[in-house]
Amino acid sequence: MAAVNTHAESSSAIDKPRRKSMNGRVAAALVLLPPALVLFTLFVIYPLAGSGIYAFYDWNGYGTPTDFVGLQNFERMMGHAVFQQAVMNSLKVIAVSLLVQLPLALVLALMIYRRTPENTIFRLVFFLPYILAEIAAGLIWSFIMDGNFGVVADITRALGIDPYFITSDRSWAFTAVLVVIVWKYFGFHMMIYIAALQGVPKDMIEAARIEGASRLGVVRYVQIPMIKPAIVVSVFFSVIGALQVFDVVIPLTNGGPANSSHTIVTYLYTFGLARLKIGYGSAIGVVLFITAVLVAVFYQRLFMRKPA
Amino acid sequence: MTRSNLIREIFRIGLLCIVATFVLGPLLATVLGGFKSNAEVQTSALSLPQTWRLDIYADILSDPGFWRYLGNSLVISITTVALTLLVGAAAAYVFAQIRFLGSKMLFSYLSLGLMFPFATAILPLFVQVRDLGLLDTYWGVILPQTAFGLSLAILLFRTFFSELPKELFEAAYVEGCGYIRFFWQFTLPLSTPILATVGVFVFVQSWNNFLLPLVMLNSREAFTWPLGMMQYRGEFAVEWNRTLAFVTLTILPAVVFFIAAQKYIVAGLTGGAVKG
Numbered sequence: 001m002a003a004v005n006t007h008a009e010s011s012s013a014i015d016k017p018r019r020k021s022m023n024g025r026v027a028a029a030l031v032l033l034p035p036a037l038v039l040f041t042l043f044v045i046y047p048l049a050g051s052g053i054y055a056f057y058d059w060n061g062y063g064t065p066t067d068f069v070g071l072q073n074f075e076r077m078m079g080h081a082v083f084q085q086a087v088m089n090s091l092k093v094i095a096v097s098l099l100v101q102l103p104l105a106l107v108l109a110l111m112i113y114r115r116t117p118e119n120t121i122f123r124l125v126f127f128l129p130y131i132l133a134e135i136a137a138g139l140i141w142s143f144i145m146d147g148n149f150g151v152v153a154d155i156t157r158a159l160g161i162d163p164y165f166i167t168s169d170r171s172w173a174f175t176a177v178l179v180v181i182v183w184k185y186f187g188f189h190m191m192i193y194i195a196a197l198q199g200v201p202k203d204m205i206e207a208a209r210i211e212g213a214s215r216l217g218v219v220r221y222v223q224i225p226m227i228k229p230a231i232v233v234s235v236f237f238s239v240i241g242a243l244q245v246f247d248v249v250i251p252l253t254n255g256g257p258a259n260s261s262h263t264i265v266t267y268l269y270t271f272g273l274a275r276l277k278i279g280y281g282s283a284i285g286v287v288l289f290i291t292a293v294l295v296a297v298f299y300q301r302l303f304m305r306k307p308a
Numbered sequence: 309m310t311r312s313n314l315i316r317e318i319f320r321i322g323l324l325c326i327v328a329t330f331v332l333g334p335l336l337a338t339v340l341g342g343f344k345s346n347a348e349v350q351t352s353a354l355s356l357p358q359t360w361r362l363d364i365y366a367d368i369l370s371d372p373g374f375w376r377y378l379g380n381s382l383v384i385s386i387t388t389v390a391l392t393l394l395v396g397a398a399a400a401y402v403f404a405q406i407r408f409l410g411s412k413m414l415f416s417y418l419s420l421g422l423m424f425p426f427a428t429a430i431l432p433l434f435v436q437v438r439d440l441g442l443l444d445t446y447w448g449v450i451l452p453q454t455a456f457g458l459s460l461a462i463l464l465f466r467t468f469f470s471e472l473p474k475e476l477f478e479a480a481y482v483e484g485c486g487y488i489r490f491f492w493q494f495t496l497p498l499s500t501p502i503l504a505t506v507g508v509f510v511f512v513q514s515w516n517n518f519l520l521p522l523v524m525l526n527s528r529e530a531f532t533w534p535l536g537m538m539q540y541r542g543e544f545a546v547e548w549n550r551t552l553a554f555v556t557l558t559i560l561p562a563v564v565f566f567i568a569a570q571k572y573i574v575a576g577l578t579g580g581a582v583k584g
Contacts, residue, residue: 025406028487036399036418036458043433043455044421050432061435108327111320118321124570125328128335131566133516135534136559139541139551143341143353144334149548150353151337183331244425247518251538265427265519272431273523281431289428296423 051289054282061278073283082271083284086262089174090242093263096178097185097238105186105234109193110219123194126187134184134247141180142167142252173253174261180248185241189234196230197223232303239299243292264288342553349549364553374557376529377536384449384521384532385514391454392461392510393503399458400465401491405477415466421459426452427519434523448524449532453514461506468502469495508572515562533558 055073057065077083108126112119129137144150147165156164166176200223208222224231246265253261255270262270268288272281333354341349342364343357368374403415426433433452442448472495480490496503518534525531531539537551537558544550 024486025408028491029402029406029408031488032398032491033402033414035395036462037414039395039451039455040418040421040458043436043452044426044429044458045417047429047432047436048424050435051429054432061431061438104327108324111324122324122328124567125331128563128566129331131512131562132559133518133534133562135516135518135537136555139537139555140334140338143548143552144337146548149350151333153350154353183334187331240425244427246427247534250518251541265425268427268430269519273434278431278435285428285431289424292424292428 048289051282051285054279055286056283057279058277059279060276065279067279069279073280074287076280077283077287080271082259082262083267085260086264086267089177089262090245090264092174092178093181093242093245094239096182097242098235101182101186102189102231102234102238104182105189106193106224106231108186109190109197110223113194113197115198123191126190128187129184130188130191132184135251137180137184138248138251141176141183145176145252167253168257170257170260173257177245177249177252177261177263180252181245184248185238189238192230192234193227196227200226236296236299236303239295240292243288243295338552338559339556341549342556344549346547346549349552364550365557368550368554368557373528373536374554377531377533378558378561380446380530381515381532381534384446384453385511387446387450388453388457388514389507389510391450392457393507395454396458396461396506397465397469397496397499397503398491400462400469401495403462403466404469405487405491405495415462418462419459421456422463426456430519430523437524443524444526444530446530449517449521452524453517453520457510457513461510464502464506465499468499472498504572508569512562 054065056068056070058067058069058072059065108122112122145152145166147153147156147163147168152166153163156162166172204222204226205218208218213221244265245263246269249255249261249263249266255262255266264284265288268281268284271277272284337353340355340357341353343360343362345361348358399418403411437443437448437452442451476494477490480494485493516534517532521532521535525535528536528539537554540554541551
């Protein structure tokens with residue numbers, strides 16, 4: 001269609017495509033949008049709403065839920081020592097992430113954010129565990145920490161003491177999980193910091209140096225404040241990630257010994273799904289959902305000035 | 309270089325090497341373990357094998373079950389990626405290009421998936437997939453996986469699409485190109501960077517997923533590699549060398565893929581995370 005721009009024709013030349021464009025728009029929206037809406041509703045929203053309903057029933061998943069039990073599932077969960085331990089363990093993951101993992105990631109990022117060949121290699125090495133499947137990471141470490149086989153066995157033998165099984169020791173089993181989590185994820189946080197550090201203008205750092213700031217001073221007063229948004233994000237991911245820990249635990253301890261090393265999700269799996277207690281498991285899901293949403297909403301209100 | 313700088317540099321490299329050892333040690337022990345006899349794995353986890361045994365790796369590589377697991381994972385991951393990119397990009401295109409009443413609301417609705425971990429709804433999801441008759445099928449894993457990946461994909465796509473030059477659409481429109489054809493012929497080809505980034509992210513997530521296949525798949529024929537690996541571990545409980553060889557062979561593709569597609573992986577995993 002040739003656009004002829006004489007005054008007389010202009011009104012009809014614009015009108016026509018606009019009307020056609022309305023139809024085209026509606027048609028396009030009606031073709032392109034529904035697949036996403038249907039999939040999302042069917043496999044995300046519908047099950048989520050289901051959780052909110054089943055949580056008030058005692059239901060094994062067959063037929064329709066009829067045995068309404070009110071808040072009993074929630075009461076039982078809150079009173080269950082294993083659940084309390086699982087919540088404690090998830091809090092431990094958060095604590096270790098904030099106190100060990102993120103500082104480690106930050107120090108390493110400061111050491112290797114400059115673009116040099118040896119830094120590139122270190123960066124790749126440190127990021128490597130992040131791309132491995134969690135289940136593989138858990139399995140590898142269950143070998144390393146096996147009292148009869150792995151590196152731990154080498155150490156106890158060298159020291160001439162009895163084989164030690166950390167993952168069977170009630171008071172230390174979850175520490176094993178924490179070690180693996182740090183191993184797997186510090187590189188991810190480091191990468192976030194490196195990307196941010198590379199964005200700090202060089203002249204700001206030079207200016208601070210000329211004004212007589214020490215190296216640590218530059219880190220403390222220039223670099224860390226400049227990468228605050230990255231730190232805010234990485235803290236958020238540590239917290240949300242801590243609520244989801246599952247894969248790593250299964251090969252390492254499987255929640256044991258004596259249910260001492262469950263996380264919220266392994267608890268949900270073991271006491272809800274594996275026993276087909278759909279009602280009880282849904283109640284755990286609801287608690288997890290509310291926690292995640294509260295964390296997300298509060299955190300974004302407090303630290304991230306952008307809408308959810 | 310002054311002396312204090314040299315000392316600082318030595319200290320820096322030394323510390324980095326210690327961390328690198330902590331990272332690589334377990335991986336090295338795993339790879340080497342597959343070459344050792346079980347007795348040797350037991351006596352020295354970190355040393356080089358006295359004799360390099362190839363039979364364990366060969367055993368696994370000639371086991372059709374192993375290839376079956378990898379094949380299942382590959383089919384599920386590739387289908388998930390294709391579906392997420394297509395469905396997600398289509399929806400994002402509507403949000404970026406077409407203004408209509410309720411568009412903001414629908415976008416917020418589709419973003420809800422960013423708010424919570426998918427484990428929260430895993431039980432009703434199991435019931436849902438079972439009632440649809442999809443238990444123990446590829447689709448039972450693919451469809452929920454795609455649905456949960458859509459929120460992030462749509463968010464990233466919409467941002468990218470709305471940054472494409474508007475003049476392009478106007479020009480194409482005058483030439484008689486409709487919305488859907490424009491999406492197919494211009495938007496998608498111009499968006500390969502973001503498609504690759506999201507695609508890699510979705511692929512890695514799907515390839516490594518454990519909980520969802522664990523819940524949805526029962527028969528060994530349908531197992532993805534993480535399930536197969538746990539199965540294998542259970543069968544050869546005391547023969548660590550076999551398990552280690554199996555782990556090595558399954559993480560090898562991931563490492564090769566990582567080195568080959570490094571740029572997109574780092575961008576996809578950290579960038580995707582930052583924006584999510």
